[in-house]
Amino acid sequence: MSAPLLELIDLTRHFPVRNAFGRRVGWLRAVDGVSLRVEPGEALGLVGESGCGKSTLGKTVMGIYTPTAGEIRFAGREIGRLPRRARRAVAKDLQYVYQDPGASLDPRWKVGPLLHEPLKIHTALTRGEREREVRAILAAVGLPDAHVDLYPHELSGGQQRRVGLARILTLRPRLVILDEPTSGLDVSVQASVLKLFRNLHATFALTYVFISHDLSVVRAMCARIAVMYLGKIVELGPTTEVFEKPRHPYTQSLLAAVPRIGGRRVTQEFALEGEPPNPRDVPSGCRFRTRCPLVQPRCAVEEPPLRILDGRTVACHYA
Amino acid sequence: MAELLTVRQLRVEFATDRGPAQVLDRINLEVGTGEVVGLVGESGCGKTTLARAILGILPESAARIRGGEVWFKGLDLLQEDPRVVNDRVRGRAITFIPQDPFTSFSPVFPVETQIMDLLKWKSPRAVNGGAPRSILRRYPRERYRADREAVVEALRAVQIPEPARALRRLPHEFSGGQRQRLMIAMALLPRPDLIIADEPTTALDVTIQAQILKLLRALVKERGVSVLFTTHDLGTAHEICDRVVVMYAGQEMEAAPTEAFFDRPAHPYTRRLLASVPGPGGELRDIPGEVPSLVAPPGGCRFHPRCDYATAECRELRPPPRALAGAHAVRCHHPVSGDAP
Numbered sequence: 105m106s107a108p109l110l111e112l113i114d115l116t117r118h119f120p121v122r123n124a125f126g127r128r129v130g131w132l133r134a135v136d137g138v139s140l141r142v143e144p145g146e147a148l149g150l151v152g153e154s155g156c157g158k159s160t161l162g163k164t165v166m167g168i169y170t171p172t173a174g175e176i177r178f179a180g181r182e183i184g185r186l187p188r189r190a191r192r193a194v195a196k197d198l199q200y201v202y203q204d205p206g207a208s209l210d211p212r213w214k215v216g217p218l219l220h221e222p223l224k225i226h227t228a229l230t231r232g233e234r235e236r237e238v239r240a241i242l243a244a245v246g247l248p249d250a251h252v253d254l255y256p257h258e259l260s261g262g263q264q265r266r267v268g269l270a271r272i273l274t275l276r277p278r279l280v281i282l283d284e285p286t287s288g289l290d291v292s293v294q295a296s297v298l299k300l301f302r303n304l305h306a307t308f309a310l311t312y313v314f315i316s317h318d319l320s321v322v323r324a325m326c327a328r329i330a331v332m333y334l335g336k337i338v339e340l341g342p343t344t345e346v347f348e349k350p351r352h353p354y355t356q357s358l359l360a361a362v363p364r365i366g367g368r369r370v371t372q373e374f375a376l377e378g379e380p381p382n383p384r385d386v387p388s389g390c391r392f393r394t395r396c397p398l399v400q401p402r403c404a405v406e407e408p409p410l411r412i413l414d415g416r417t418v419a420c421h422y423a
Numbered sequence: 424m425a426e427l428l429t430v431r432q433l434r435v436e437f438a439t440d441r442g443p444a445q446v447l448d449r450i451n452l453e454v455g456t457g458e459v460v461g462l463v464g465e466s467g468c469g470k471t472t473l474a475r476a477i478l479g480i481l482p483e484s485a486a487r488i489r490g491g492e493v494w495f496k497g498l499d500l501l502q503e504d505p506r507v508v509n510d511r512v513r514g515r516a517i518t519f520i521p522q523d524p525f526t527s528f529s530p531v532f533p534v535e536t537q538i539m540d541l542l543k544w545k546s547p548r549a550v551n552g553g554a555p556r557s558i559l560r561r562y563p564r565e566r567y568r569a570d571r572e573a574v575v576e577a578l579r580a581v582q583i584p585e586p587a588r589a590l591r592r593l594p595h596e597f598s599g600g601q602r603q604r605l606m607i608a609m610a611l612l613p614r615p616d617l618i619i620a621d622e623p624t625t626a627l628d629v630t631i632q633a634q635i636l637k638l639l640r641a642l643v644k645e646r647g648v649s650v651l652f653t654t655h656d657l658g659t660a661h662e663i664c665d666r667v668v669v670m671y672a673g674q675e676m677e678a679a680p681t682e683a684f685f686d687r688p689a690h691p692y693t694r695r696l697l698a699s700v701p702g703p704g705g706e707l708r709d710i711p712g713e714v715p716s717l718v719a720p721p722g723g724c725r726f727h728p729r730c731d732y733a734t735a736e737c738r739e740l741r742p743p744p745r746a747l748a749g750a751h752a753v754r755c756h757h758p759v760s761g762d763a764p
Contacts, residue, residue, distance in 0.1 A: 153628035163648065260713060290465035290655055293698040296709035317628065324701035347703070361633040363658030365685050371637040376630050378503055379598050 107180060108141040109311050110165065110279055115139070115184075117157075117164045117176035121384055132384045134160040137174070137334035139410075142279070147305060149326030149343065150318060151358070153380060157335040158315045159335060160237070162281045166200045167191050171385040178279070196226045199277040203284045205268025209256040215267055216252035222274050237274060244307055245270045245300065262293065266300070273308060273355040281313045286321055319362050323347055331355045333390040334383055341416020351413055354392045390420070398422050426452040426494075426614055427649050428477065433491030435469075435476055437717075438484075444717040446472045448493070448725070451744065454617065454649050460642065461664030461681070462653040465696075467714055467758045469673040470653040474619045477651070478519060479508055496616065513544040518610040520620040524602035524627075528594035535574075535590035538609055542570040547614040577608040600631035607639055617649045624659060636663050657700060661685055666750075669693050670699060672715055672725040674741065679751040689747055689758040692726045698764050724755065732757040 117135040120128045134157040142148050150158045163169050165176055167183070176184040183194050202208060209218055219238045223229055229237065239249055245266040256264055272280065285301070288295045298321065305312060316322050322329055323343055330340040331354065339352040350356045357376040364370075378395045381387055387394050393403040402421055410417040446469050454460045477483050477493055479500060493500040495636055496516065500508055503646040521527045528537055543549075543562045578586035581604040596601060602622060603660045610618050620639070624632040640663050643650050654660050660667050660681070667684040669676050669692070677690040687693045698708045712729040715721050721728050728735040736756050744752045 153630060161524065180517060262713065292465060292699040292710040295701070295707045298701065299707050299709060302707070319629070320701045323703065324705040357630060361629040363633070363636070363656070363662040365658055365661045365697070369662055370633045371640050373635060374630075374633040376633070379600055379631060388702060 106143060108177075109144040109179060110140075110142040111175075111177040112138055112140040112161075112165070113175040113177070113339065115161070115164065115176060116172045117160055117169055118172045120368055130384055133335050133386055134383060135164060136337075136386070138332075138337055140330060140337065140340070142311060144278075145309060146313055146328060147326045148324035149329040150254055150313060150315045150332060151317060151322050152332035153317060153358075155334075155380060155383060156332040156333050156339050157383070161332070162200065162283050162313065162315050166197070166198060166281060168200075189294060196275050197278045199272045199275065199280050201269065201280060201282040201285050203287055204265065205272065205285075206256070206259075206261060206264025206266075207268075209264060209268060209271075211256055213255075214252065215254055215256070215259075218256075219233060219252070219271055219274055222271060226275055238270075242268045244273070244304065259280070262296070265297065269300070269304070273304065276308065277310070279311045279313065281315065283315045285314075286316070287318065294321070301325065308326060319347075319359065320349060331358065334380060334386055336419065337417075338392065338419045339408065339416060340410070341414075345415055349414065351416070351418045352392075352420050353396050353398050353423070357395075357397075365388065392420075425456050426453050427456045427458075427496065428452070428651070429494040430473070430477065431492045431494070431710060433473070433476060433493065434489040435472055435481065436487045436489055437472075438487070439718060441489070441718045445720055446486075446673050446717055447476065448720070449741070450670075450673070450675055452668060452675065452678075454651055456616075456642075457647045457649055459643065459650040459652060461659060461660035461667040462670065463655065463660045463667060464670035465655060465714065467672075468670040470670055471621055473655055473670070474519075474621050474651065477518060478513055478619060478683075479505070479509040480513075491594075514541070515547070515613045516615055517617045518613055520603075520606050520610045520614040520623045522617060522625055524599050524606055525728075527606060528602065530594055531591055533591050534597070537594075538568065538574050538605075538612070539567070539592070541609060542574070542612060545613045546570045546573075547612075573612060574608070578605070579610050580611070580642060581605070581608045583608075584643060586645060599627055600635060603627060603635055604638070607635070607642065611642060611646070611648070613763075614646075615648060617651065618643065620650055620652045623652075624652055625654070625656070627714045632659070639663065658696065669696065672720060673717060674725050675754065676726065677751075677753045677755075679747075679753075680749060683749055683751045686763055687751075687761070688763055689751065689753040689760065690755050691730050691732050691757070691759060694759060694764055696731075720731055732759070 115135060119132040119134055121130040121132050123129045138314060152158050164171050171184045175182055220234050223234045223237060245265050247263060284408045286297055289297060314322060314326050326343050329343045329346050330337050333354050338345060339355045350359050360374055361370060376395060381394055390403040390407050390408050393399045408419045408421045410419045413423060430450055430452040433447050433450045434445040437446050450473060464470050520596045548566050575586045578589060583589050583601060584606055612662060624635050652663060664681050666680050671692050677693050688697055695710045699710060701707060710729055715725060717750040723739050723741055724737045727733040742756045744754050746752050
């Protein structure tokens, strides 16, 4: 196997829970021992319900949060605990796309300067070289050259989004973490945004970590998928296989819950009861046992390790 | 099926900085007794405005109703005395489930106070026809007791554990799914004929959404309540609706029983919308172009600038409803036949 671009080893991020007097009364275990490899050029999907820790995982990798324990290896180098200055150098290769990249544009800056800024900070290019680069990127995201003289409010929402993406791509990052990049979009707009992501992936030889709660989007975009539940990965494998034959009971319920056009009605079939427990108070043993249809006494005592099964890894005693 | 709600030729404009936006353009809509009707369309297509126009809660400062009728049980809600509508219809015969369960409760009162406040005025046991409203009016003790029992019963129906204790809690102590259950309970308590649910599961996770849809469908079918369910998620519409109406830029395009709508969509817009849902093979088909501005909308059929079948006729004249087999109506000059793409 080639060297992974990103490797997480037992990555953990806990947040302290404090009472009214500022004393720590517990830990919120947002990410709790995640190990993961992302190969260069691949698109890995990270799915799970809100509060499962998928965004915390993305932000910890980005350096927005420092890991509580574990390692983040980016291109073979540990980056989780680098001093500030050294960490900043990594930022060039590692970019994060928020839900609406258009919303993070400064309304008082024109598109041109907005796109020049990252290049000024991170590269030693001359003005002319930067200008060429900016124009190339604008073309790649499908915007006309003339837009460099417009303010963000003069663009439509979709064009703002493209500028936001262009800004991220000017630095030619190697790994892009996309955090719910299509949530809140209509399906027809979503389809064009996904198309754009797919083209950029090919054009710039990017590696994606695609965080989403929308399973159909991940299915369309990613070759591999990791399913998270309460801070842990419960199933990880090739997308087609996981979708066709989910092995972990949580993955099965998650897939069964998605309303499908033309399929059987979920409202007649769906059986999963209850809601995910609070991550401040994680159940002993297997985290899913409180809602699991297959639960056995063993699940409360022993935490199931990830084991290889059917060409993927699954964390369940009875999968 | 007897029609419970009929909207005819409804036109609504919103005042904007750039002039009036024609948000609803001669909309027609029907909801039968006991029927769950899905109102689907992309953001900005006017589905929420339509829902609000029916309830009579459009923002007064900006919205202007330019024409049309909203018939509900023999009353034209737009012409009727607003006091009568408020007394008999809004919050009683027609109730509302909002999209966002997080901001719909006041954070500072226990849910009991908030639900009982609603029932003080909208309880099915209260007959306050014509009596002047005053915040000073007392809540009759006997009715309070009967209403409170009904509340506990309703909370049990929406599967809130330990309903009597749950009532004393504050809204933040409930999860999003549970708050939406409370909203459903509140919508059912006045024993309405019609519930307008505005994207009630959009803010929820899929497993919770599946639970809520299952619950909502079971409860309304058991009680024979009609639902007008707005959503942008076609899967959800397929899940819960008996009939689906699709809107685009303030015009209704097609209305059909759920099966026909998804199997044999006749409007080019419906077909493209259905095709843009990501398929299992990863194919992505978007709709080229952008949703038109409602301040200066295209004439005729508003979809014509993005439509593959558009002709001169489409630019001039809004197509009249055309009936197809099996209660399927489409507003298109060039309807497409055949199975879904």
